[in-house]
Amino acid sequence: MEEDIILKVEGISKFFDGIKALEDVSFHVKKGEILGIIGPNGSGKTTLINIITGFLKPDKGKVFFKGKEITGMKPYKIADLGIVRSFQSVKPIYHIPAYKNVIIPLCSKRIKRLKGGKYGRRDEVAIDILEEVGFERDSKIPYKNTDELTHGYLKRLELARCIALQPEILILDEILSGMSDAEVSSTVPIIEGLNRRSVTVIMIEHRIRELFQIADRIIVLSFGKKIAEGHPKQIIRNKEVKRVYLGA
Amino acid sequence: MEYRIERIDRGIKARCEDIYALLSLKEIAYLVFPRFFPVFAILIIPLLRSVIGEYWEKVFFLTCNLAILSISLELLLSIGLISLGQALFFGAGAYFSAIFNNYMHLPVALSIIAASVCGGIFCSILIFPASRLRGIYFTIITLCLPLFLFRIIEVTKILGGTQGISLSPIGNYYLEMYIPSVFMLTFLFGIRRLMGTDCGIIIRAIKDNEFSVMASGINVYAYKFAVILISATIGSFSGAYTAHFYQFVGMSVFSLDYSIIPLTCVLLGGSSTFGGSVLGAFLIVPVSEALRIFGTLRIVIYSAFLILVLLLLPEGIFHYIQRKYHKIERWKRI
Numbered sequence: 001m002e003e004d005i006i007l008k009v010e011g012i013s014k015f016f017d018g019i020k021a022l023e024d025v026s027f028h029v030k031k032g033e034i035l036g037i038i039g040p041n042g043s044g045k046t047t048l049i050n051i052i053t054g055f056l057k058p059d060k061g062k063v064f065f066k067g068k069e070i071t072g073m074k075p076y077k078i079a080d081l082g083i084v085r086s087f088q089s090v091k092p093i094y095h096i097p098a099y100k101n102v103i104i105p106l107c108s109k110r111i112k113r114l115k116g117g118k119y120g121r122r123d124e125v126a127i128d129i130l131e132e133v134g135f136e137r138d139s140k141i142p143y144k145n146t147d148e149l150t151h152g153y154l155k156r157l158e159l160a161r162c163i164a165l166q167p168e169i170l171i172l173d174e175i176l177s178g179m180s181d182a183e184v185s186s187t188v189p190i191i192e193g194l195n196r197r198s199v200t201v202i203m204i205e206h207r208i209r210e211l212f213q214i215a216d217r218i219i220v221l222s223f224g225k226k227i228a229e230g231h232p233k234q235i236i237r238n239k240e241v242k243r244v245y246l247g248a
Numbered sequence: 249m250e251y252r253i254e255r256i257d258r259g260i261k262a263r264c265e266d267i268y269a270l271l272s273l274k275e276i277a278y279l280v281f282p283r284f285f286p287v288f289a290i291l292i293i294p295l296l297r298s299v300i301g302e303y304w305e306k307v308f309f310l311t312c313n314l315a316i317l318s319i320s321l322e323l324l325l326s327i328g329l330i331s332l333g334q335a336l337f338f339g340a341g342a343y344f345s346a347i348f349n350n351y352m353h354l355p356v357a358l359s360i361i362a363a364s365v366c367g368g369i370f371c372s373i374l375i376f377p378a379s380r381l382r383g384i385y386f387t388i389i390t391l392c393l394p395l396f397l398f399r400i401i402e403v404t405k406i407l408g409g410t411q412g413i414s415l416s417p418i419g420n421y422y423l424e425m426y427i428p429s430v431f432m433l434t435f436l437f438g439i440r441r442l443m444g445t446d447c448g449i450i451i452r453a454i455k456d457n458e459f460s461v462m463a464s465g466i467n468v469y470a471y472k473f474a475v476i477l478i479s480a481t482i483g484s485f486s487g488a489y490t491a492h493f494y495q496f497v498g499m500s501v502f503s504l505d506y507s508i509i510p511l512t513c514v515l516l517g518g519s520s521t522f523g524g525s526v527l528g529a530f531l532i533v534p535v536s537e538a539l540r541i542f543g544t545l546r547i548v549i550y551s552a553f554l555i556l557v558l559l560l561l562p563e564g565i566f567h568y569i570q571r572k573y574h575k576i577e578r579w580k581r582i
Contacts, residue, residue: 053463079465091460093453100449107446108465122446165465 006031006200007052007083007169012061014047014224021047022224024061029169034191034201036211036232039221040244045204046088048221049171053085054078065169080110082168086161086175088204090154092146098135098157099142102126105164114166126164133160134186152183159187163194170194171202176210184210212236220244250582257574282573286526287433294425304537305425309493311533312428313486317506318513318525319435320483325519326443327475328455329379333390335506336374337483338490339397341367342501345488346413356418360488367484372477379472391507398502412498415491428489432526435482440522451475509533516557518564527566 007029014022022044029035037045050056052063054075062071070078079085092101105111106122131137133156141153149157155175162170172191176184188210195201195214205211212218212232220228220235222244228235235241260268260275270276293300293308300308317334324331345363348354354362378389401407418424442448453461454468461468491497509532510525517528535553539546561568 055459055462074467075459075462076465076467079463084465085463087460087463091457093449093456093460096449096452101453103446104450104453104461104466105464107450109467110465161460161464 004030006066007202008064009048009052010062010064012048012051012058012063014044014051014056014058020224022051022058025221025224025226026061027219027226027229029200029202031200032195032198033216034195034203034214036215036218037202037204037221038206038208038211038218042223043221044224045221046173047224049085049173049202049204052078053083053171076108079165080108082110082166083171084162084165084167084169085171086158086173088173088177090151090158092149092154092157094147095145097143098146098149098153099123099126099130101146101157102129102160102164105161108165110165129160129164130157132163133157133190134183135160152179155179156183156187159190167199169200169202171204173204174206175203176205176207188214251579252582253577254580255575255577257576259578259580278576286523290429290433291426294422294429297421307534307537309425309428311529312432313490314509314513314533315432315526315529316428316435316486317483318510318517318529319432319439319522320479320486321510322514322519322522322525323439323475323479323482325514326455327451327472328458329472329476330383330387331375331390332387332507332511333375333393334483334510335394335502335504336390336397337367337371337480338487338506339394339502340371340480341484341487341489342491342497343407343413343487344370344484345491346407346415346497349415349492350413356416356492359415360485360492363488363491364481364485367487368477368481371480371484372473375476375480376473379469379476394502394504394507398499401499401502408497410499412496415495415497417495418492424493428486431485431489436522436526439478443522512554516554516565518566518568521566521570524564524566527569528564531565 005028009028010026012022012025013020025044025048027035037048039045047056051058054070054073054077057072062069064070065078065081065083070081070083092098093104103122103126106125127135127137127142130142135142135153135156141149146154146157155178159172159175162172175191176187179187184207191201191203192214203211203215212235215232218228218230218232218235219226220238220241227244228238228241230238256275256278260270260279268279270279290312294305297305317338320337321331321334341363344366345359348359348362348366349356374393375390378386381389402410407413418427443451450461450466450471454471458468487501491501510529513528513532514525515528516532517524517526519525532554536546536550539549542549557565
């Protein structure tokens, strides 16, 4: 049972100038599952992700990856281990073609190691990955400058950047928000497909319906505290969750 | 037979910016001319010694050196570090060459090479800790460092104090002219090449979004250090060479001029292409010298010129020329 737990978060607390952002949050993630994190705005979801991925240091608490402590490690070292995150506000690298954005993770040490010391033909690999997230290979879209792409494509470009790093744990911070319904229904299968290839997924999402369909487990945060955890069906019935989040 | 107008640029581009499909000699000429012509012009100037005279030789030398400093500044800008401390690189190179040549009696060539390397390492160690600061805070530190060294030399009277140190001359006219110009071109095309590779994409990405690059598992600090090291080495080379050219090093090598003029060159020429900063240097320095005939009015005219150019062409002269060049059209048979 213990070996199944790939990521463990223990008693994380974080204060910003005395304001409590997270208070004693603990949870674990099992290998190969899809974990959803929901909560109202300002409940500390992104702060939690920032702490797990090393962009912030917690005031209290520890993060373990495969039993080893990773609290306070540099973000690029955590990404190197295979914990890869997307960003809520997409800021691609402007004035270069979209596929060149995907080249950046392909230059990392992690990919060099996984490919056995060879980086391979990065342009080709980058376009393969973009095709996987729905950039039509034979169209001009992968070659377009990022400033010409629509928001939905930018979000999927961010997903492509994460996939390129061959993650073990993929943390998606509101990847579906701002996408059209058609884009959402084409992106959700991509995430499920990754999950079938044994990628553990943590999703922060406001699109409750899509999240509850694919998630194995849900954690609910409110004002920095974990107020509920369980199967989506249990969460829907939970009265406190309804009160703070679903607004009933 | 019907014809239509087509931009040559559109006709030869395949898919994206840097892939071309060339079908004729004319198209090759269209592509090669803007790269070849400036190189040719710069290499021919030193041969026209009898035409340009000794005064303009010195101006040419100074221009090449400031162009090298501008390239070094633009490299820092391209990773998102706005530096006002090119004088630090310049001064460090100059003083290191004085140490190697005057105190340790190394020959000129060795002294320049050693001073470039040592100056590069010395400046990187000084500046790198500040590279974690963002934007204006980094700028302030780089502005302070040369002034700090300036005062240290003045107060402690080390390295010749206010008297300065003399160095041995380079000696040969062609070496004096060609080394800075050839090195300037090498740095220019070398760094342009670097920025075109995947490594260059990462450097530009760090400027745009450092966090995203970090989340992609790339050690941004290593990249920043490498860029600072290259930039400082290039800047120190310029200082070391100038010191031998004038056979003298004084505290003035740390003066603000060597920080501000390269910045003006980059702004005037247009950033992110490196060609722009060289073009900027080749405009500013000769114009500033030519205006000397106006005496005291020189600075007024010079400033008005700068303001006008920056108002009319805020993107930089290089980008303006580039855009116009891309607009050249030809008749195409349908």
